Amino acid sequence: MTAGIAELPLWADALVASLLVGAAAFALIGSFGLVKLSDFFRRLHGPTKAATLGIGGTLLASSIHFSVRDGAVSVHEVLITVFVFFTAPVSAHLLAKAALHLAGQPADADEAVPTAEQEPTG
């Protein structure tokens, strides 16, 4: 599988390898948290942060790899990185709102109907 890999200088090779190992560790821990943790809101915590770091590390490694190989800065990967970094919190927020909605609690402070038994916030 690694037959076609390009020959890089040692520093770039070491940087790419360490970034990949870190990214893989983060992604694996995030996915493991998705299985291991007990409650949905705890499970939401794991993958949203860890998987985003996994994506970031992998894309940075890919960017360095192709930049050093071609001798020109490779900015394709930044496109995915920026997009994922912007969208991951948005989807996590929407999922948390959806779960709160299913749990029967008001998902939005604006839509909340104040009741006597509601706990005071803050």
Next chain:
Amino acid sequence: MTAAVLPFVTLAFVLGLLLSAWRLLRGPSLPDRILALDTLYVNALALLVLFGIAFDTKLYFEAALVIGLLGFVGTVALARFVLRGDIVEPR
């Protein structure tokens, strides 16, 4: 060094893929399944980028980009369906 590390990194991402697939099949509630799908596409995206490094080609980049774009739209549509009971609300 990268060549030595790549099989283990691939294994870690495939393991993450399997773990999120398990949560997708098992997940007790609907948001759990949507979150598992979200993690699944993120892992698949990383795996595609990894293949790009391993085979030394930029061919997989576009596929990863499309997965990233459509995965987010899918997650938002599903979450909105759970939240509102509809995806595109009638005026």
